[in-house]
Structures are given as structure tokens and as C-alpha cells.
Amino acid sequence: MSGVPVIVVTEDLTSASLEWLAARADVRRVGSTEPTFAETMAAAAALIVRTYTTVDAAMLDLAPNLRVVGRAGTGLDNIDVDACCTRNITVVNTPDANRQAVVEYVTSILMHMFRPLPGEVQGGLDAAAWAEARRAAVATTQLSQCTLGILGMGHIGRRVAEVAAAVGCAVQYHDVVEIPPAGRFGATSVGLETLLSSSDIVSVHVDGRSDNRHFLNQDRLALLQPHALLINTSRGFVIDGEALAAALSSCPSMRAVLDVHEREPVPACDSLLGLPNARLLPHAASRTAEAQHAMSWVVRDVWSALTGE
Numbered sequence: 001m002s003g004v005p006v007i008v009v010t011e012d013l014t015s016a017s018l019e020w021l022a023a024r025a026d027v028r029r030v031g032s033t034e035p036t037f038a039e040t041m042a043a044a045a046a047l048i049v050r051t052y053t054t055v056d057a058a059m060l061d062l063a064p065n066l067r068v069v070g071r072a073g074t075g076l077d078n079i080d081v082d083a084c085c086t087r088n089i090t091v092v093n094t095p096d097a098n099r100q101a102v103v104e105y106v107t108s109i110l111m112h113m114f115r116p117l118p119g120e121v122q123g124g125l126d127a128a129a130w131a132e133a134r135r136a137a138v139a140t141t142q143l144s145q146c147t148l149g150i151l152g153m154g155h156i157g158r159r160v161a162e163v164a165a166a167v168g169c170a171v172q173y174h175d176v177v178e179i180p181p182a183g184r185f186g187a188t189s190v191g192l193e194t195l196l197s198s199s200d201i202v203s204v205h206v207d208g209r210s211d212n213r214h215f216l217n218q219d220r221l222a223l224l225q226p227h228a229l230l231i232n233t234s235r236g237f238v239i240d241g242e243a244l245a246a247a248l249s250s251c252p253s254m255r256a257v258l259d260v261h262e263r264e265p266v267p268a269c270d271s272l273l274g275l276p277n278a279r280l281l282p283h284a285a286s287r288t289a290e291a292q293h294a295m296s297w298v299v300r301d302v303w304s305a306l307t308g309e
Contacts, residue, residue, distance in 0.1 A: 009021075032054075068305045073094060073097070074286075152206035241262055
């Protein structure tokens with residue numbers, strides 16, 4: 001397509017968004033590890049990535065004509081924004097596109113961990129079998145008996161707070177910024193140590209700043225209650241995996257559900273694999289058709305930035 005800008009797409013977008021973009025630009029789909037990537041980037045005016053493409057200075061050096069980088073997703077952890085700014089490259093993303101999907105996913109985890117559905121009735125049962133099935137279905141704890149601690153009260157954390165409060169949880173949170181009362185949904189602001197030591201459930205929703213690497217380290221994990229449930233749907237590197245494995249091994253009543261991981265795909269040597277009180281999920285919190293659709297339409301923002309519209 002002569003005379004139109006080249007836009008490189010390294011990861012999957014919805015077909016509708018790609019068709020929309022292809023009607024306006026020369027769209028070239030090539031992964032960052034493919035042999036033709038460097039040659040393709042040399043002509044690129046814009047680059048669109050998702051989660052598993054790292055946009056750093058070395059990659060930007062391949063693209064002297066690059067003017068826009070778009071991320072189909074919430075955070076910018078995999079994009080060196082400073083390096084882009086130095087080169088006058090505009091960076092855009094979709095900060096709210098997957099919020100509802102992640103909140104529903106966290107809610108699903110809570111329900112599964114506290115009120116899993118019993119096995120369904122496959123055939124007729126006599127009175128004794130029926131009574132046994134009902135006895136086996138008794139949950140030991142209701143969510144309304146729990147205190148949920150939210151680590152990071154951003155867009156997703158606030159919505160989780162709203163949903164948890166509606167279910168009946170007592171909700172508290174810790175954040176590095178002051179949250180106005182209207183955005184707390186009844187949640188109480190507490191210090192970090194208080195949140196970790198007094199919450200029955202801790203749900204992690206922090207951002208990807210470098211200071212958050214291994215934020216939940218050995219000392220902080222030691223503050224968790226012996227029966228605590230730790231949920232992480234934010235960034236894998238926030239939790240020191242080795243320290244968490246040690247904590248879970250020494251305290252069988254503690255549980256962790258992790259949707260994000262420091263290394264993805266999870267390697268066979270991961271110390272959390274095989275622990276009965278650790279559940280590792282395949283980074284699926286945003287995997288709804290609606291969220292994928294919304295994130296993919298970052299193409300509109302990329303095009304607007306590219307053309308000045």
C-alpha cells in the first residue's frame with residue numbers, strides 16, 4: 001500500500017479492529033521474535049502490542065520513523081515510556097477496557113474459593129445419598145464473615161471494593177495516594193501492615209512501577225493471617241514467588257490464587273507448582289470477548305495520534 005503509513009501489529013487483535021485499521025493503513029502482522037521483524041520495523045510509523053512484546057530502547061532503535069506505540073491493554077509495564085518520550089513517540093493504551101472483566105474474574109475466584117458449587121445430580125438419589133450430598137455442600141465460611149483487603153485502590157480495586165461490599169464483605173484498602181471518599185465505596189483506608197495482618201482475603205491490584213517488584217516479600221507475606229487467601233490479578237512480579245512458596249508450605253491453611261506470574265508461561269521449575277494450597281491460572285482475567293474487543297480498539301487511538309485527528 002504505497003503512500004499510507006505502515007503499522008506493525010505483533011500480537012492478536014480482533015478481526016474487526018484489524019479490518020478497520022487495514023482500510024486506512026498498511027498493516028503488517030509480525031511477531032517481535034520473527035526473522036522479518038527488524039526489517040518490518042524499519043518502515044513502521046506505528047507499533048501495536050499487547051502483553052508479551054517488550055518495547056525498549058533497542059527495539060525503538062530499529063524504527064527511525066516510529067511515531068506512535070499502542071498497547072491493547074491496561075498497563076504500560078512492557079513499554080519503556082521514557083525511551084519513547086525521548087524519541088517524541090506518542091504512547092497510547094486502553095486503561096479501562098478490561099476493568100469489568102477483571103472484577104468479574106476476581107468475584108468468580110472468591111465464589112469458587114468460599115462457595116464452590118457442589119457436584120451436580122447425575123441421576124436419582126435415595127434419601128441417604130441426598131442427605132449426604134447436602135451435608136458435603138456445607139461451606140465453612142460466608143463471604144459476609146470476611147474482611148477483604150484491597151492492595152491498590154485504582155480503577156479495578158475500587159470496583160472490586162464496590163462488588164465485595166455489596167456481597168457483604170467488610171472492605172479495607174491500602175494505596176499510596178489519597179482516595180476521595182466518593183471513590184472508596186465504603187472501604188476503610190488502613191496502613192499496609194494492618195491490611196496484611198487483619199484481612200481474611202487480600203486482593204492485589206497495584207500498578208507496574210519498578211518499586212512494586214517483589215512488593216510482597218518474605219517479611220510482608222509473614223504478616224498474613226494463617227487462614228488468609230491471597231489473590232493476584234495485577235502483575236506477577238509484585239509477589240516474591242519463592243517467598244510465597246515457603247509461606248504456603250509452612251502454613252497449609254493459607255491459600256493463594258495467582259492469575260499473573262513473574263515468568264509467563266509458567267516454567268516447570270516454578271516453586272509454586274504442585275503446592276496444594278496454590279492455584280496457578282493462565283493469565284485469563286481479561287479474557288472475555290467484550291474486553292478483548294475493547295482493548296483491540298486501541299487502533300483508533302493509534303490512528304488518531306498518527307494522523308493528528
